[in-house]
Amino acid sequence: MAKTKNPPPAPSREELTTLYEVASAVGGTLDLRQALAEVMKLLADRLDMIRPTVTLLSPDRDEVQVEVAHGLSSEAVRRGRYRRGEGVTGRVLETGQAIVVPHIRDEPRFLDRTRSRAPSPNEDISFLCVPLLSDNRVIGTLSADRKYPGDEGLESDLRLLTVIAGLIARTAVRLEGLNRDQSRLRDENERLNQALQDRFSTRFLVGNSNRMKEVFHLIHQVSASSATVLIRGESGTGKELAASAIHYGSPRAKGPFIKVNCAALPASLIESELFGHQKGAFTGAVKDKPGKFEQADGGTIFLDEIGSITLEAQAKLLRALQEREVERLGDIRTRKVDVRVLAATNRDLEAAMAAMEFREDLYYRLNVFPIFMPPLRERPTDILMLADHFVEKFARVHNKDVRRFSNTAIDTLMNHAWPGNVRELENAVERAVLLTTDTAIHAHHLPPTLRPAERPAAGRETSLAGALAAVERDLIADALQAARGNMAEAARLLQTTERIIRYKVGKYDLNPRRYR
Numbered sequence: 063m064a065k066t067k068n069p070p071p072a073p074s075r076e077e078l079t080t081l082y083e084v085a086s087a088v089g090g091t092l093d094l095r096q097a098l099a100e101v102m103k104l105l106a107d108r109l110d111m112i113r114p115t116v117t118l119l120s121p122d123r124d125e126v127q128v129e130v131a132h133g134l135s136s137e138a139v140r141r142g143r144y145r146r147g148e149g150v151t152g153r154v155l156e157t158g159q160a161i162v163v164p165h166i167r168d169e170p171r172f173l174d175r176t177r178s179r180a181p182s183p184n185e186d187i188s189f190l191c192v193p194l195l196s197d198n199r200v201i202g203t204l205s206a207d208r209k210y211p212g213d214e215g216l217e218s219d220l221r222l223l224t225v226i227a228g229l230i231a232r233t234a235v236r237l238e239g240l241n242r243d244q245s246r247l248r249d250e251n252e253r254l255n256q257a258l259q260d261r262f263s264t265r266f267l268v269g270n271s272n273r274m275k276e277v278f279h280l281i282h283q284v285s286a287s288s289a290t291v292l293i294r295g296e297s298g299t300g301k302e303l304a305a306s307a308i309h310y311g312s313p314r315a316k317g318p319f320i321k322v323n324c325a326a327l328p329a330s331l332i333e334s335e336l337f338g339h340q341k342g343a344f345t346g347a348v349k350d351k352p353g354k355f356e357q358a359d360g361g362t363i364f365l366d367e368i369g370s371i372t373l374e375a376q377a378k379l380l381r382a383l384q385e386r387e388v389e390r391l392g393d394i395r396t397r398k399v400d401v402r403v404l405a406a407t408n409r410d411l412e413a414a415m416a417a418m419e420f421r422e423d424l425y426y427r428l429n430v431f432p433i434f435m436p437p438l439r440e441r442p443t444d445i446l447m448l449a450d451h452f453v454e455k456f457a458r459v460h461n462k463d464v465r466r467f468s469n470t471a472i473d474t475l476m477n478h479a480w481p482g483n484v485r486e487l488e489n490a491v492e493r494a495v496l497l498t499t500d501t502a503i504h505a506h507h508l509p510p511t512l513r514p515a516e517r518p519a520a521g522r523e524t525s526l527a528g529a530l531a532a533v534e535r536d537l538i539a540d541a542l543q544a545a546r547g548n549m550a551e552a553a554r555l556l557q558t559t560e561r562i563i564r565y566k567v568g569k570y571d572l573n574p575r576r577y578r
Contacts, residue, residue: 077222080108084226088233095130097233102132105206112207113178117151119201126155126202138176149173151203154191158200162216163189186210192223194231204230267303268451271441280433285311292428293406295435298485301406302366304435309362314402317361320354325367332375334391343392355388355399362402369409369420376421383427438480445475448484452491464495469543470505470536478512506533535570547574
């Protein structure tokens with residue numbers, strides 16, 4: 063009759079408590095070294111293990127290095143390196159099998175490379191070493207000395223260390239993955255931050271006029287400081303781009319850049335958005351929420367359309383600017399914030415102050431360094447430069463081979479007053495890029511609002527024929543421009559007769575001499 067092997071004894075209460083505390087330690091932190099240090103201390107304090115040690119496989123060498131140990135000096139830790147097959151630890155690394163040395167004084171393979179064990183004839187020391195395994199791959203070892211407890215005691219220790227090694231291995235792999243992800247995110251964040259700095263540098267504020275050169279100079283002067291800046295100008299002049307250029311050209315470029323469109327926020331919510339609120343501060347406040355000022359801590363907050371905020375919110379904003387501290391709705395505690403403030407408005411703040419709609423003290427707090435963005439009508443020399451910039455941008459975005467404007471299109475652009483400023487020009491060019499079917503944008507591709515001469519007079523019929531006539535006029539004008547006013551050459555370019563061209567020139571009141 064075959065002898066049945068006795069099952070291993072159940073873990074003691076002390077062992078179960080230790081396992082629970084080990085699991086809590088490795089699962090309660092994202093710091094691998096901290097977790098390992100806590101586990102090694104538990105093994106020493108709870109189970110009387112001596113010099114519990116974790117080694118981890120070096121990513122660039124085929125050896126393990128002591129990562130964390132309890133009871134070893136820093137010099138001993140530095141010496142704790144083992145190649146595959148070298149000593150007991152190296153053998154575990156090589157085979158992936160645990161090794162138990164009942165009496166280290168009788169084991170020739172035991173190297174004591176850390177030199178931490180003074181020989182003592184009165185002590186009988188055992189050594190246990192188990193692998194840290196991940197997908198059957200050895201990623202390190204867990205080892206410990208202990209006073210020889212007898213063979214059964216060693217078996218119990220081996221089972222316990224094997225379980226703990228499994229917990230450590232899973233945690234090490236998880237944290238290694240997290241560290242890789244965090245490193246990748248840091249690299250990606252650095253790349254994106256650099257891209258943002260490039261994108262929002264002043265070169266993306268396109269213009270070569272004297273008015274824009276002055277703006278570029280002011281942005282360059284103020285970016286390196288922490289001064290509050292008030293950017294003023296009509297809608298569509300590029301105030302947000304100027305604010306972005308200031309932030310990404312400043313020492314705070316790596317900090318957050320929080321944009322707030324004050325005009326888009328209801329009066330009842332603007333304080334909550336800017337300064338945050340506590341749970342229960344009002345109906346719907348189901349949890350604590352930091353405001354935009356707290357989110358911008360260490361960076362910059364951009365308050366667009368600042369002239370639209372309520373007088374009550376202005377008072378709180380003034381305190382935030384003066385004291386650099388905010389108070390959430392429903393809270394009595396103040397929070398310090400390190401924030402640079404940029405603001406923008408298209409409103410006449412001086413008139414708003416006279417009408418008692420804007421606080422005078424807030425105005426002077428904001429108006430430390432004013433920058434005026436000129437309207438496009440005051441910088442006509444920049445129109446074609448901007449238009450070319452937008453053609454290149456939208457041709458790339460929409461994957462179209464559009465390269466230039468026709469002469470009639472250029473005339474149309476230059477003769478328009480641009481009440482919507484750069485934003486209106488950008489939208490007009492994007493529309494034209496989408497409509498054109500060749501490499502050039504013609505006048506008829508531009509919005510009708512840009513072609514006042516083509517608007518039908520009272521009683522004039524608006525029809526397909528009228529639209530086609532406008533296109534025909536543009537094409538003939540472009541051909542005359544290319545042919546320098548020579549109608550025979552223009553006819554050849556348009557693949558028609560000179561007689562038809564002469565008739566059309568008279569019909570559309572075109573003067574060939576103008577194109578010579």
